[in-house]
Amino acid sequence: MITLDLVLPDTRYPIYIGESLYADAARIVAHLPQKKAAIITNETIAPLYLAPLQAALEAAGVAVTPVILPDGEAYKTWETLNLIFDALLGARAERKTTLIALGGGVIGDMTGFAAACYQRGAPFIQIPTTLLAQVDSSVGGKTAINHPLGKNMIGAFYQPRAVLADMAVLDTLPERELSAGLAEVIKYALLGDVQFLAWLEQHIEALRARDRATLAEAVRHCCQMKADIVGEDEKETGVRALLNLGHTFGHAIEAGMGYGAWLHGEAVAAGMVLAAETSRLLGWISEADVARVTALIERAGLPILSPDLGVDAWISHMGHDKKVEEGQLRFVLLRQLGQAVIEKGVPLAVLREVLQGRFIRRA
Numbered sequence: 103m104i105t106l107d108l109v110l111p112d113t114r115y116p117i118y119i120g121e122s123l124y125a126d127a128a129r130i131v132a133h134l135p136q137k138k139a140a141i142i143t144n145e146t147i148a149p150l151y152l153a154p155l156q157a158a159l160e161a162a163g164v165a166v167t168p169v170i171l172p173d174g175e176a177y178k179t180w181e182t183l184n185l186i187f188d189a190l191l192g193a194r195a196e197r198k199t200t201l202i203a204l205g206g207g208v209i210g211d212m213t214g215f216a217a218a219c220y221q222r223g224a225p226f227i228q229i230p231t232t233l234l235a236q237v238d239s240s241v242g243g244k245t246a247i248n249h250p251l252g253k254n255m256i257g258a259f260y261q262p263r264a265v266l267a268d269m270a271v272l273d274t275l276p277e278r279e280l281s282a283g284l285a286e287v288i289k290y291a292l293l294g295d296v297q298f299l300a301w302l303e304q305h306i307e308a309l310r311a312r313d314r315a316t317l318a319e320a321v322r323h324c325c326q327m328k329a330d331i332v333g334e335d336e337k338e339t340g341v342r343a344l345l346n347l348g349h350t351f352g353h354a355i356e357a358g359m360g361y362g363a364w365l366h367g368e369a370v371a372a373g374m375v376l377a378a379e380t381s382r383l384l385g386w387i388s389e390a391d392v393a394r395v396t397a398l399i400e401r402a403g404l405p406i407l408s409p410d411l412g413v414d415a416w417i418s419h420m421g422h423d424k425k426v427e428e429g430q431l432r433f434v435l436l437r438q439l440g441q442a443v444i445e446k447g448v449p450l451a452v453l454r455e456v457l458q459g460r461f462i463r464r465a
């Protein structure tokens with residue numbers, strides 16, 4: 103097992119990466135301020151993983167309230183959040199009752215936000231069950247729900263007490279979801295580590311074949327990068343924005359197509375291609391660099407073409423991005439492969455060319 107630490111000015115927490123972890127009661131109990139917990143999960147994950155976790159915690163003397171939510175990005179809403187509060191109040195959960203997120207990024211983001219709000223702040227633990235959640239969403243404390251007009255628009259920065267990433271649970275993940283997770287893995291390489299990009303080019307097939315050691319190495323590498331970035335800039339006043347590579351375009355795809363039509367990772371993949379193309383048109387990276395990006399994304403089983411939202415709709419959706427400042431769009435672009443920067447001066451003509459260009463799917 104590997105343990106990483108995310109260190110912040112006023113707190114720190116461990117990220118455990120290994121096997122036989124998701125129902126490791128002793129490890130979880132060590133992070134509970136009282137022997138009371140609510141496990142927040144969904145209808146797909148509950149039949150697979152809820153009973154062993156619940157039984158292990160109960161055997162360790164923890165009173166457990168399971169909360170089973172509907173599954174899907176379309177349910178990352180106020181209404182679903184309220185189901186969590188209803189269950190917590192119904193079970194007389196207290197301020198020191200720990201919320202345990204057992205699921206992918208949707209469950210993790212909603213549980214974290216519920217924990218931030220419940221009695222103004224209850225402890226929470228992340229047990230990520232998708233690759234995407236293990237490499238990205240379970241770490242760093244961004245929590246949120248969606249609004250019809252924009253992704254993750256209502257939320258809080260609120261850190262978990264611990265993250266337990268169990269490689270074994272990835273065995274049951276559908277292939278499309280595994281690929282979605284690889285989009286965020288590729289993101290780390292493109293934004294900050296060209297050697298990791300070369301490593302991914304060598305290991306992409308092993309990752310797709312779910313080789314446990316290779317997956318664990320990818321999770322370790324991404325979590326270390328994320329812990330370093332968040333440790334430097336928890337509230338995204340600077341360098342953390344680089345983790346948004348591909349997301350200005352990607353979130354527009356998700357909202358524009360209706361939440362759930364495109365998986366988050368798929369939208370980020372297509373968004374990174376548009377970010378790469380924008381960078382090329384600005385003269386920063388070459389045609390060969392763009393080809394290198396699209397080749398890896400395709401080998402990961404991900405889309406390189408974005409839907410044709412229409413330029414006005416694209417710009418309207420992107421106008422809700424959280425990086426907008428004084429009405430001006432800011433994009434995360436590539437100065438070179440492995441070096442992302444935040445850029446506010448993208449000319450409208452360049453943007454129009456990208457949004458009508460060769461990486462937009464024609465009907």
Ligand SMILES: NC(=O)c1ccc[n+]([C@@H]2O[C@H](COP(=O)([O-])OP(=O)(O)OC[C@H]3O[C@@H](n4cnc5c(N)ncnc54)[C@H](O)[C@@H]3O)[C@@H](O)[C@H]2O)c1
Nearest residue numbers: 146206207208209231232234235238239244271274275366
């Ligand atoms: N907070 C952050 O920093 C951050 C980072 C990246 C993404 N996100 C958010 O995460 C969400 C996407 O997360 P996701 O890709 O994990 O999607 P998800 O949570 O919807 O999970 C994907 C699907 O896989 C199922 N599933 C989960 N684990 C499984 C398992 N082990 N076996 C079988 N099925 C399983 C889920 O029920 C769901 O149907 C988006 O809402 C995105 O905005 C947040």
Ligand SMILES: O=C(O)C(=O)C[C@@H](O)[C@H](O)[C@H](O)COP(=O)(O)O
Nearest residue numbers: 238242244253254342345346349424
């Ligand atoms: O942790 C971060 O910071 C990220 O940007 C990670 C992203 O992968 C994630 O999708 C995040 O939720 C997007 O951030 P948002 O602030 O645009 O919602």
Ligand SMILES: [Zn+2]
Nearest residue numbers: 286349366370
């Ligand atoms: Zn993301």
